[in-house]
Amino acid sequence: MRNFFKRQGKFQPRNGDDRNDQIIPEDLWVKCPKCSELIYSKELDRSARVCPKCGHHFRLRARHRIRLLVDPGSFEEWDTGLRPEDPLAFVDGQGPYPDKVERTQLKTGEVEALITGVCRVEGRPLVLVVADFDFLGASMGSVWGEKLARAVERAGEHGWPVMTVNASGGARMHEGLFSLMQMAKTVSAFHRLGERRLPHFSLLVDPCYGGVTASYATVADIVMAEPGALIGFAGQRVIEQITRQKLPDGFQTAEFLLEHGMIDFIIERQQLRQQVRTLIDLYMRDGENEPAPVVATAASIDVDA
Amino acid sequence: MTTDVDEMTSDAPPAPTAWDRVKLARATDRPTTQDYVAALFTDFVELHGDRLFGDDRALIGGVARFRGSTVMVIGHQGGTNTKENISRNFGMPRPEGYRKAQRLMRHAEKFGLPIVTLIDTSGADPGISSEERGQGTAIAESLMTMFGCRVPIVCTVIAEGGSGGALAIxxxxxxxxxxxxxxxxxxxxxxxxxxxxxxxxxxEAAETMRVTAADCYRFGIVDDIVPEPQPAHEAPQEVIAATGDFIEQALRDIQSAFDPETEDGVAAMLDARYGKFRAIGAWRDASLDALDSATPES
Incomplete structure (x- = not known):
């Protein structure tokens, strides 16, 4: 087996979590970090980037997630013009914040870490909000808060349900207190949506930490998580350094959160679309796609008689 | 009672650096929530426990009389010595602290009591058991509770406002x-x-993060600054009394702006609370830039 690797001079199986969507020749094969299976890249993409052998859920870019969930061609993206400012004139060891943003934009092909818009799932309208971990670790800054608030407000105006797909490495440190305040801004938007009795479905995906976990993502009406996703408030390294304790097995995994009563259920990626469709139908009872319930029909006959 | 920041700082050369402010905020003798409660509130009845798991001594609260009115006061509390610091977890609340705070806020709402919060924490507890009990969810629930709470709320950062653990109240x-x-x-x-x-x-980080009261005021996040002619740990009674005056004035301003005794007044107050946080952010709309540049110059 080792000789086989040697013969293939360029053959470099990489941890699939590190790669982008684009396929380059060296990336034809991906090694599953969980079961070590070598998977043909195209096959992995066909299986929604879930390991065909062990079911490990690889990370997904935001646009890939949107493609998997929505009716083809139905996603209408909102507020693509919003860009971060530099209110702190922030400079760190890697230079000024605006330069960092620009480099990240070139590298990722995204202008910010959050994508918002409206789509259809099997014909049903849904406001969709998806985080992209590749963009500065999906750190929540002012653009994130503004895009999310606008999306949720529009959902309220039109009477649409909202689904958020949440990954985050924490706060956008470069935006200082503005970043922290986005926790308040996003929660308040959902508070208003709740007053209109419109549901918020939240899917937590790997990894989801910090201010996103401590704000709108965990106070949704339905909180779901992908199998194996790491979810928490404080990061594992921070906890280890501060407590000097060994972390329990499976600490902060989706399964751990389920056991501790923190999420409603775990959903496999291939089942998500069907599950979301079911949820929309359960909550959007007056929706355009909902056949009239039997009880209501009987009641209206009674009234007529 | 608006304080002009420039006026406040211009007479004091040389101006303290951000790091100086960090050290002042963390001064060991700086007054804590308990000192404010003792000096500004009477008949304080501390209420314990979240009714779910435990009582977090890092976040305390209770009913008390403040300048003639019954209010709910809630604040972070660290220790003044090692033993007390350990029992109060260095002022870093666990989920049960936030859930106690939510319980007290609902309690205040039931009886129409204004809420006064005093913020002084380095942050929420980053421990294993806090994660097990849903630290993130507990903070998020606190934020949600406060946005819906139908009584006036005045929050004051008295020392260190650290991250989500501070924002949660x-x-x-x-x-x-x-x-x-x-x-x-x-x-x-x-x-x-x-x-x-x-x-x-x-x-350097403190400088570039813009953590001072003057910065937060300039950003429009903080409504007012309580001046400290002398640092609070050097003149505690004066600074505590001044803080009390600012809190009283803020409560009066809310009462007169919204008339929170009426349904309409409460609705307007909650709208304004929403609007206050809705407006916080620093971003630009590049699609508008494009429109501007596409407009021919006349």
């Missing part, structure tokens, strides 16, 4: 900050470790 109709208090998304040490990979860079 920081949603209100007015946000006040003491002159030498700091409010930050992460501690300067954490920021230095993450972005410089060097904790020794904390003073």
């Amino acid at each position: 920081g949603i209100g109709d007015r946000l006040l900050m003491l002159e030498n208090a700091i409010y930050a998304v992460a501690s300067p040490e954490a920021c230095a470790t993450i972005l410089w990979r060097d904790v020794e860079k904390a003073p």
